[in-house]
Amino acid sequence: xxxxxxxxxxxxxxxxxxxxxxxxxxxxxxxxxxxxxxxxxxxxxxxxxxxxxxxxxxxxxxxxxxxxxxxxxxxxxxxxxxxxxxxxxxxxxxxxxxxxxxxxxxxxxxxxxxxxxxxxxxxxxxxxxxxxxxxxxxxxxxxxxxxxxxxxxxxxxxxxxxxxxxxxxxxxxxxxxxxxxxxxxx
Amino acid sequence: xxxxxxxxxxxxxxxxxxxxxxxxxxxxxxxxxxxxxxxxxxxxxxxxxxxxxxxxxxxxxxxxxxxxxxxxxxxxxxxxxxxxxxxxxxxxxxxxxxxxxxxxxxxxxxxxxxxxxxxxxxxxxxxxxxxxxxxxxxxxxxxxxxxxxxxxxxxxxxxxxxxxxxxxxxxxxxxxxxxxxxxxxxxxxxxxxxxxxxxxxxxxxxxxxxxxxxxxxxxxxxxxxxxxxxxxxxxxxxxxxxxxxxxxxxxxxxxxxxxxxxxxxxxxxxxxxxxxxxxxxxxxxxxxxxxxxxxxxxxxxxxxxxxxxxxxxxxxxxxxxxxxxxxxxxxxxxxxxxxxxxxxxxxxxxxxxxxxxxxxxxxxxxxxxxxxxxxxxxxxxxxxxxxxxxxxxxxxxxxxxxxxxxxxxxxxxxxxxxxxxxxxxxxxxxxxxxxxxxxxxxxxxxxxxxxxxxxxxxxxxxxxxxxxxxxxxxxxxxxxxxxxxxxxxxxxxxxxxxxxxxxxxxxxxxxxxxxxxxxxxxxxxxxxxxxxxxxxxxxxxxxxxxxxxxxxxxxxxxxxxxxxxxxxxxxxxxxxxxxxxxxxxxxxxxxxxxxxxxxxxxxxxxxxxxxxxxxxxxxxxxxxxxxxxxxxxxxxxxxxxxxxxxxxxxxxxxxxxxxxxxxxxxxxxxxxxxxxxxxxxxxxxxxxxxxxxxxxxxxxxxxxxxxxxxxxxxxxxxxxxxxxxxxxxxxxxxxxx
Numbered sequence: 001x002x003x004x005x006x007x008x009x010x011x012x013x014x015x016x017x018x019x020x021x022x023x024x025x026x027x028x029x030x031x032x033x034x035x036x037x038x039x040x041x042x043x044x045x046x047x048x049x050x051x052x053x054x055x056x057x058x059x060x061x062x063x064x065x066x067x068x069x070x071x072x073x074x075x076x077x078x079x080x081x082x083x084x085x086x087x088x089x090x091x092x093x094x095x096x097x098x099x100x101x102x103x104x105x106x107x108x109x110x111x112x113x114x115x116x117x118x119x120x121x122x123x124x125x126x127x128x129x130x131x132x133x134x135x136x137x138x139x140x141x142x143x144x145x146x147x148x149x150x151x152x153x154x155x156x157x158x159x160x161x162x163x164x165x166x167x168x169x170x171x172x173x174x175x176x177x178x179x180x181x182x183x184x185x186x
Numbered sequence: 187x188x189x190x191x192x193x194x195x196x197x198x199x200x201x202x203x204x205x206x207x208x209x210x211x212x213x214x215x216x217x218x219x220x221x222x223x224x225x226x227x228x229x230x231x232x233x234x235x236x237x238x239x240x241x242x243x244x245x246x247x248x249x250x251x252x253x254x255x256x257x258x259x260x261x262x263x264x265x266x267x268x269x270x271x272x273x274x275x276x277x278x279x280x281x282x283x284x285x286x287x288x289x290x291x292x293x294x295x296x297x298x299x300x301x302x303x304x305x306x307x308x309x310x311x312x313x314x315x316x317x318x319x320x321x322x323x324x325x326x327x328x329x330x331x332x333x334x335x336x337x338x339x340x341x342x343x344x345x346x347x348x349x350x351x352x353x354x355x356x357x358x359x360x361x362x363x364x365x366x367x368x369x370x371x372x373x374x375x376x377x378x379x380x381x382x383x384x385x386x387x388x389x390x391x392x393x394x395x396x397x398x399x400x401x402x403x404x405x406x407x408x409x410x411x412x413x414x415x416x417x418x419x420x421x422x423x424x425x426x427x428x429x430x431x432x433x434x435x436x437x438x439x440x441x442x443x444x445x446x447x448x449x450x451x452x453x454x455x456x457x458x459x460x461x462x463x464x465x466x467x468x469x470x471x472x473x474x475x476x477x478x479x480x481x482x483x484x485x486x487x488x489x490x491x492x493x494x495x496x497x498x499x500x501x502x503x504x505x506x507x508x509x510x511x512x513x514x515x516x517x518x519x520x521x522x523x524x525x526x527x528x529x530x531x532x533x534x535x536x537x538x539x540x541x542x543x544x545x546x547x548x549x550x551x552x553x554x555x556x557x558x559x560x561x562x563x564x565x566x567x568x569x570x571x572x573x574x575x576x577x578x579x580x581x582x583x584x585x586x587x588x589x590x591x592x593x594x595x596x597x598x599x600x601x602x603x604x605x606x607x608x609x610x611x612x613x614x615x616x617x618x619x620x621x622x623x624x625x626x627x628x629x630x631x632x633x634x635x636x637x638x639x640x641x642x643x644x645x646x647x648x649x650x651x652x653x654x655x656x657x658x659x660x661x662x663x664x665x666x667x668x669x670x671x672x673x674x675x676x677x678x679x680x681x682x683x684x685x686x687x688x689x690x691x692x693x694x695x696x697x698x699x700x701x702x703x704x705x706x707x708x709x710x711x712x713x714x715x716x717x718x719x720x721x722x723x724x725x726x727x728x729x730x731x732x733x734x735x736x737x738x739x740x741x742x743x744x745x746x747x748x749x750x751x752x753x754x755x756x757x758x759x760x761x762x763x764x765x766x767x768x769x770x771x772x773x774x775x776x777x778x779x780x781x782x783x784x785x786x787x788x789x790x791x792x793x794x795x796x797x798x799x800x801x802x803x804x805x806x807x808x809x810x811x812x813x814x815x816x817x818x819x820x821x822x823x824x825x826x827x828x829x830x831x832x833x834x835x836x837x838x839x840x841x842x843x844x845x846x847x848x849x850x851x852x853x854x855x856x857x858x859x860x861x862x863x864x865x866x867x868x869x870x871x872x873x874x875x876x877x878x879x880x881x882x883x884x885x886x887x888x889x890x891x892x893x894x895x896x897x898x899x900x901x902x903x904x905x906x907x908x909x910x911x912x913x914x915x916x917x918x919x920x921x922x923x
C-alpha cells in the first residue's frame with residue numbers, strides 16, 4: 001500500500017514537471033540558433049533567441065514590474081559511462097523595466113550595468129534575442145580526443161520577481177517561462 | 187509502567203515542539219504583514235516552515251484517525267468516548283478559527299486597499315503628466331531646431347557628413363549626432379564627449395519607423411538619474427533609387443530636470459508597481475493566513491486527539507480493569523499516570539483490587555477450612571451408628587446420614603428438602619414415628635428424648651430419639667437436629683439375659699428338690715404298695731405314678747430351661763445350607779402320614795459358616811413347630827425354600843418355611859420369639875426363643891409373619907460365607923444426595 005502511494009506520488013510529480021517544462025518550451029522562449037566560432041583562440045558564441053511571452057508578463061512589465069531574464073551557456077564535455085561535465089559556463093542577465101515618464105522600456109545589462117531604452121518590448125527583446133560574440137572560454141581548455149557540445153537556456157528569473165508574483169510563479173508555469181536546455185554540437 | 191510514562195512524556199514534548207513551531211509561524215506571519223519588504227525577506231522561511239508543519243500535522247492526524255478507526259472497528263474500550271471528545275474539541279476549536287479567518291480576510295482586503303489612495307494616485311499621475319508636458323515642450327523646441335538640419339545630410343558622403351556633424355555639435359548643443367545607413371551601419375558620427383567613440387545604435391523599431399519616413403523623437407532615461415532626448419530623422423535620398431538614411435540627434439537633459447523627473451518617475455513607478463501587486467499581495471496574504479490557520483486547526487485536531495487520549499486513557503484502563511475484576515482477575519493493577527481526579531480514581535481502583543484480592547484469598551482459606559470441617563463432620567456422621575437428621579425451622583429435612591436410612595428402613599435421601607411429615611405420608615409404618623417426633627418438636631424447644639416403637643417391614647424396632655435445637659444467629663442456619671438409635675437388639679439382649687438368669691435360677695432351684703421328691707414317691711410306692719389293700723394299693727399306685735410322671739415332666743422342663751440358659755461353645759465350620767436342609771428334612775419323610783414337606787432349594791450351593799448341630803436344631807424346631815401348629819386331622823403342608831439375596835450391600839442365604847396352619851395370633855406375633863411365649867398346651871415357650879438365639883449366634887436374623895392366604899411364614903437369613911461384608915464408603919453430603 002505504501003509502495004503504491006509512493007509510486008503514485010512519483011508519477012504525479014513527473015507528470016506535473018514535464019507538462020510544465022513542455023508548456024514553457026513550446027510557447028514562450030526558444031533558442032533558434034547557437035553559433036560557435038573560434039576567434040583568436042577564443043570560443044565565442046552567437047545566440048539567437050525568440051522571446052514569446054505571456055500577456056501577464058508583458059502586463060507586469062508595463063505596470064512597472066522589473067523582470068529579469070538570463071541566458072546560460074555551457075560548454076560541455078561528453079563522457080562515456082558517466083554524466084557529461086561542464087568545462088566552461090557563461091551567463092548573461094538582463095533586467096527590463098518600464099519607464100512611465102518616458103514611456104520607454106529600459107533594458108539593463110547586469111554584466112556591465114549598461115542601460116538601453118526601447119520604445120517597445122519588441123525592440124527590447126529583439127536586442128537581447130541577438131547576442132553576439134559571447135566569450136565562452138579559451139580554446140586551450142579543449143582536449144583533442146574529447147567530444148564537446150554547447151548548450152544554452154534562456155529563462156525568466158522567477159526567483160527575482162517581486163514576492164507576490166514569485167509565489168504565483170510557484171503555482172503557474174506561465175510566470176517562469178524557459179527555453180529549456182538546447183544543445184548544439186561543436 | 188516506565189515505558190508508558192516515557193511514551194507520555196515523549197508525546198508531550200512533541201506536542202510542545204509543534205505548538206512552539208505553530209506560534210513561531212504565526213509570529214512570522216504577524217511580522218510579515220507589517221511591510222511588503224519584510225514579508226519578502228520572511229517569505230523564504232514562511233512557506234517551507236508552514237509546509238513542513240502542515241505535512242507533519244496531516245501525517246499525525248491521519249495516523250491518529252487510522253488508529254481511532256481501528257479501535258472503533260474492534261469496539262475497543264474508550265474508542266467511542268475518544269471519538270466524541272475529538273469531535274467536540276474540533277468543533278470548539280474550528281468555530282472561533284472560522285470566525286477569525288473570515289474577519290481576517292475582510293481585514294486584509296480592507297487593510298491592503300487602505301495602502302492606496304485615489305487622490306495620491308491621481309496626484310502622481312498628474313505629476314507624471316506635468317513632467318511629460320514640460321519635457322515635451324523642451325523636446326518640441328529641440329526638434330524644431332534639429333529637423334531643418336536634416337537637409338544638410340542629403341547626398342552627403344561620409345567625410346562631408348562628419349564635417350557637418352562636427353559643425354552642428356558645436357551649434358546645436360547636441361551630445362551626439364550620427365548618420366546611419368538603412369542597415370543601421372554608421373556612416374558618420376560625432377560626440378560632444380571625446381570619450382564616446384561608438385554612437386548609440388537606434389532600436390529595431392526606430393529603424394522600421396524611419397524606413398517608413400517617420401521621425402522618432404523620444405525622451406530616454408540614461409543610467410539612474412539622467413535623461414537624454416533621442417531624435418531620429420529619415421534623410422531623403424538625393425537620387426530616386428537612393429537609400430533613405432537616418433540622422434540621429436541625442437540631446438542631454440539638464441541634471442536638475444533629470445533629477446526632478448526621475449523622482450516623479452520613481453514615485454509613480456513604485457506606486458504603480460504596488461497597485462499592480464495589490465491583488466497578488468492580498469492573495470498571498472490570504473494564502474499564508476489560510477496556511478497558518480489551517481495549521482492552527484490541524485494542531486487543534488491533533489491536540490484534540492492527544493488530549494482525548496490522555497483523558498480517556500484512565501477511563502479505558504478502568505474499563506479493562508473492571509472487566510478483568512469481573513472475570514475474577516483481582517491482581518489487575520492499573521498505571522497511575524496522572525495526579526488529578528482520574529488518577530485518584532485509578533489509585534482507588536488499585537486499592538479496591540488489593541482489598542478484593544486479600545478478601546478473596548481469605549474467603550478461599552475459610553472455605554477450605556469450612557469444607558474440611560464439613561468433610562470431617564460428614565465422615566463422623568456417616569460412620570455413626572446413630573441416625574442423624576437435621577430440620578430447618580419449617581421442619582423440612584436438611585441433612586441426613588446413612589444410618590438414618592438403615593434404622594428407619596427407607597431411603598431418606600428422597601426426602602431431603604421436603605417436610606419431615608412427608609416421610610410418614612409416604613411410608614405408613616413411619617407415620618406414628620413422625621407424628622410423635624413432630625408433636626414433641628412443637629411442644630418444646632428444649633432438649634428432649636423419647637422411646638418409640640416402630641413396626642417396620644422387617645419387624646418391630648425400638649428407637650430412642652433425641653432432639654436438640656440448633657442455635658444460630660441466621661434464620662437459615664437454625665433448626666433442629668434429631669439423633670435416634672435402634673435399641674431393639676439392646677433391649678432384646680437385656681431381655682434375653684434376664685430370661686436366661688431366670689431360667690438358670692429356676693433350673694437350679696427346682697431341679698434340686700425334684701430328685702428327692704421322685705425318690706420319695708418311688709420309696710412310698712415300693713414300701714406301701716405290697717402292704718395295702720387292692721383299693722388302696724391302686725390309689726397309691728396312681729398317686730405315686732402321677733408324682734413320678736410329673737417330676738419327670740418337670741425335669742424335662744428344667745432341662746429345657748437349663749439348655750436355654752446355658753451358653754455352649756459354638757463350633758462353626760463351612761457348610762452348604764442346601765445339604766443341611768435336605769439332611770434334616772430327610773428325617774421327617776415316611777414317619778408321619780399327615781405331613782408333606784416340599785423342598786425348593788436353590789440350584790447353587792449356599793455356603794455359610796456355622797455349627798451344623800445347632801443349625802439342625804433350628805430347622806427341627808421350626809419344622810416341628812409347623813407340624814404341631816396344625817390342627818389334628820388335617821394334613822400339614824410345609825414348604826421350605828432356600829435362596830441367595832442381597833441386603834444392604836451384603837449377600838445372604840435365606841430360608842423360608844411356610845405352612846398351611848392357622849398362623850400366629852396377631853397379639854402374639856410381636857412376641858413370638860420371647861421365652862415362655864406359646865400357644866400350645868404342652869409347650870414350654872422356649873422353642874422359638876432358642877431358635878432365635880441360635881440364629882443370632884450365627885450373625886443371622888429371623889422374622890415371623892402370617893401369609894395373606896393363611897399360614898405362618900418364617901424367614902431366616904445367614905451371611906453367605908466367602909463374601910466379605912461390603913459397605914459403602916462413607917457418604918459425604920448426604921443432603922445433596
